[in-house]
Amino acid sequence: MHLTKIRLFDFRNFREAEVEFSGGLNVFYGDNAQGKTNLLEAIHFLCNLRPVRTTREQDLIAWDKTKAYLKGVFYTSSGPVDRELLLKAGDRKKVRECGVERHRLSELYWQIHAVFFSPDDLTLVKGRPSERRRFLDLIIARLKPQYGRYLSEYSRALFQRNRLLKDLRRNRTLITALDAWDEQLSSLGAAILRTRAAFTEKLFPLVRKYYLYFSREEREIDIRYAGSMVLADVPAESLREVFLAALRESLPRDLESGYTQVGPHRDDLQFLLGGRDLRYFGSQGQQRTLSLSLKFAERRIFFEATGVYPILLLDDALSELDVNRRRWILEGEEPCQVFVTTADLSAIPGDILKKGRVYRIRAGTVG
């Protein structure tokens, strides 16, 4: 699977552009603030239907405009697939695939996926637990649409329970309503925990493998799902009861804080090297390597699920890696379409650069 062509209208600083790509390496080269990252972002948006990180979709529309349009043509195992996205100020985005408007992710061609990596992904390691939950949740929801539904129903129930906790301070008789929310939270929460457990079982060994490779360290990292409840040795079928009991137990604390303190919405991932948490004690280099390993593990998971490697988008990432690792990524054993941005072409080994296509990005134009 790869992107053969893209068209942009009024997307960020691109007024109008049409570009054809190589199925291998594509390099976006140019000075600062010309549009290299914006072009990667356009590709990401077409593939994954959401902006990179937490940017609001509306921010993608060129500042002086009210609409933006993107079209991509993908080469896939079932022939060409074209996908169009239309953003309009104050409206929901419209997605069309092969000319037909699609309302749900599950209606779209599922092999198309991109993995984006930039130095900002350090927040995956250093940032708040919500960043790591988001990383897990987005991948799982992509692979299992059902999981996305659990998540949204769970957060609705959580919102209601939290509201009730606050109301209870004024009116204790409302306590009878709590049971219903606890029931709902625990069954949805158990489904979330079960799905996450099955997923992390696949993810963690991959992260460890890539970390070992990228870091060249002798030591393996130890990765843990750091739950807000102790769940070790709890069989899957008992998760619901254990969670329900934990909710009841935490009620005094919950009432005090007005917030539900246990559950998958409080969980985290922990990365340990020699017993120490890399979030607090890792060097910048170790943290960066770890965030890169997480992204490569994501990529591999998609490969295992769909049989094709996702498109790899590397934003300013090469300067952080030594030559061997650059080589491995750009021409490695895991072939796929790669897009990289750089202000400095010498960051790419000459023989690899020769095989790729170089695009000069200047003030929202592609040369």
Ligand SMILES: Nc1ncnc2c1ncn2[C@@H]1O[C@H](COP(=O)(O)OP(=O)(O)OP(=O)(O)O)[C@@H](O)[C@H]1O
């Ligand atoms: N919605 C928008 N409309 C118009 N221009 C925008 C919009 N959003 C961002 N820009 C501008 O687009 C320009 C290019 O941004 P981009 O991040 O793509 O630069 P870059 O080439 O990646 O630069 P660098 O090498 O510094 O990372 C910036 O000047 C930015 O302010």
Ligand SMILES: [Mg+2]
């Ligand atoms: Mg940039």
